Amino acid sequence: MTAPALVDFDEVVERFDPMLGLEVHVELNTNTKMFCGCPTTFGAEPNTQVCPTCLGLPGSLPVVNRTAVESAIRIGLALNCEIAPWGRFARKNYFYPDMPKNFQTSQYDEPIAVNGYLDVLLDDGTTVRVEIERAHMEEDTGKSLHVGGATGRIHGAEYSLLDYNRAGVPLIEIVTKMIPGTRERAPEVARAYVTALRDLLRALGVSDVRMDQGSMRCDVNLSLSPRDSGILGTRSETKNVNSLRSVERAVRYEMTRQAGVLLAGEPVVQETRHFEEAGGSTRAGRRKETAEDYRYFPEPDLVPIAPPAEWVEELRGTLPEPPWERRRRLQAEWSLTDEELRDLVNAGALDLIEATVAAGAPAGEARSWWVAYLAQQANSRGVELAGLEITPAQVARVIALVASGSLNNKLARQVVDGVLAGEGSPDDVVAARGLAVVSDEGALVAAVDEALAAQPDVAEKIRGGKVQAAGAIVGAVMKATKGQADAKRVRELIIERVGA
């Protein structure tokens, strides 16, 4: 049986209302795991960050990580949630080799935070309020590596390797209520929400929020209702959506796929689907029609979490300026139009620019570096701006070198290229590549004189008042100095020499 054809997106929107829900898993950046003292460092040798508890050895017991609870409460507060005064962990029972105890300890029906919202800025400057159903704590599983199959999936694999370093890393799952009325903007709203959430979590300092490393993972729940019918459709749950762009694409794809299924007169199957990065499509995973019975019950090895009200209030006092308020402040400080601000936000450049400014760069210069040259570099490398191997402090240093006249813009870009290539700090690159403007005035004067002598007609024009003609001489001098001259100074020297 072949799947029905996809439906054109505009037609989907004309005939259906998308109902969108998002579940985001965030790995907290605590030093130790949720229920034991093992470190949580990403990328360590397999099975080196384990102990009896996170390996689920017989007799071992969990102890709740206080910092994780603190982070969970701060996240809940930042999402305008109510913080539960009392709640138990539950066991979610199912067998899977990468889950050491064959149950996951999770706050199932007694989440620490409920009923909040997040205001999300869209491209056109409007704000959508996304309601948060709950945020709850749980532990991550280990990782399976399936070897020998063509796809890296368990199907067809010869054997599997298990790494339990991640087992027991604290996770917060943040679940939205159904987001109604998004219509054609559903993909954009989904992306904007995850972006806003990421910015908020980053501002809170509770997670690395690296989607590429899995410290932030998104599941997209989507169903379609016949337009304006109010009838709830059957939803699919798309997992493995590992970038902001993918969130948008996954929603769009599911809308066009489900519309195709419905228009072909078939029912949408309630199932888990997996997002395929390459084609921007989703494929069917586990069927949910025989819903798995997780046999939840309260975790008897832990006592309830009962954060005292004073502690919650103390934590409220540690919340950073909310990103949307900060945006308004920066817009005023940097004199940005709404459109400029939105571009910066969309490019994920706000934090980077602010950090660059904090490192001493003027706001205008910082902004232009991040949205122009660095944005191009990120784009050509296929990474997010924040994923570039250059720090805001390094960008600020480059800007300072330009301001002091040690570099011109062209050289500055070469220095940035060097830093991105892993050649070290801007000063290392300047030294190693010999990238400093020719500041030897005598050498510059000689080069200018030589160029003027080579093009006497141009020299004559300048002398006659056609100052813009100097460009040709500037070009010749820059060529002669292999670009390592300060173009502004060269221009001054040309006027000086011609007029002399």
Place this chain on the structure above:
Amino acid sequence: MSAELTRLTAAELAEKIHTREVSAVEVAQAHLDRVAAVDGEVHAFLHVATDAALASAAMVDEGLAAGTAPASPLAGVPLALKDVFTTLDMPTTAGSKILEGWRPPYDATVTSRLRSAGITILGKTNMDEFAMGSSTEYSAYGVTRNPWDTSRVPGGSGGGSAAALASFQAPLAIGTDTGGSIRQPAAFTGTVGVKPTYGGVSRYGLIACASSLDQGGPCARTVLDAALLHEVIGGYDPLDSTSIDERVPSVVEAARLGTSGDLSGLRVGVVRELGGEGYQAGVRASYEEALRQLEKLGAELVEVSCPHFEYGLAAYYLILPSEVSSNLARFDAMRYGLRVDKGASAEEVMAATREAGFGPEVKRRIMLGTYALSSGYYDAYYGQAQKVRTLISRDFAAAFGQADVLVSPATPTTAFPIGDKVDDPLAMYLNDLATIPTNLAGTAALSVPSGLADGLPVGLQVMAPALGEAVMYRVAAAYEAARQAEDGGPLINRVPSLPGGVA
């Protein structure tokens, strides 16, 4: 000399060792010799750690020779450890094939406290698989025999620990009590067994049966010895979230106070619902006599009613299997223990391993629990059982408003013949009728010998409120002293000789 050493109490041995009248090594060797002589018949031990025991005892002797104070009042005294606590230097099986040969990479908190106290761990004792059973017949490694009559069971699940005490292979032992697994074997073997308040002894490294019910505790031949051991293993452990962050009750002092024999001013609650119908006639007679003795000691007897106790067994057999079904999910052949490499997928290997590795009682309870927690049944079974649990706690609270301790027979019958109930789970479950309410409520209780019925030991159960162990030990010690005065010596001295032993 060697035989005499094994007849002494832990307190007497400790005194001889600490005054250097005998060495800890001599004491350890005497007990190891006794194990070699009689355990072929009793089968109390699954593992005997001869070298480690002698090395540990030698360290105690060295310390004493150097003039260092003993690490604890029990330093140098031998002990038998139930094979459900993890031990770095010994295998740990929980009585199951699925853990055959497993060497834990860590010590349980109880184990490490015993080691720091200088106690000589002789080895690991037999038990019903994962502590599920009342006879040790469900051990994957063979039944333990009751030293009073080797055709009978020693009780369970901690039958190995109790039989080791009753056959003078060790003066001290550790058990775990989920529904009576310390108290019922104590009653069946004429020894003392204590289930502390839930959270009183760390569960870290105790292989879980049912997490909300399990509690490690001391076993001994006298109330004072149990108290001495209680203070060694008890107390807060940051590795166990359910551990109580309070000082261990002063049970040694209470036990010593009890031997003065005066219980005047104390109110002893006689639980109306325990000890009547369904209890063996000899058990009832022994209980009646115990009540008279308590009265003679000056205690005031008050009848109390605990109307919800009758639902305890039913609630217990929903809560326990539910927790078991989850706790035992980890035995899946992926990381440790048995692996049956049958089938092409991880799921098939898991299933084949669990099929081969678990015994019938464990499978029965996993199935019961899986069912009870299923969606659609949860409220009717697990949820309802939790409500019963609350009602039982309220019964206790009301009763402890009228009495300082409660008493009942520890078990409905004396030790039964091997094979008698192994095919009748319900008959087996009834053994724990009187002990289960305490586990459901998280309170404390013990069993102390109350004489013989038809030549077999009977136990008196003394129950106390949470953290009320002191008064419980005091009552038990007073009763023990009075009983011995009347009998002309400890009951345990009347245990018959075993074929391999001179005693």
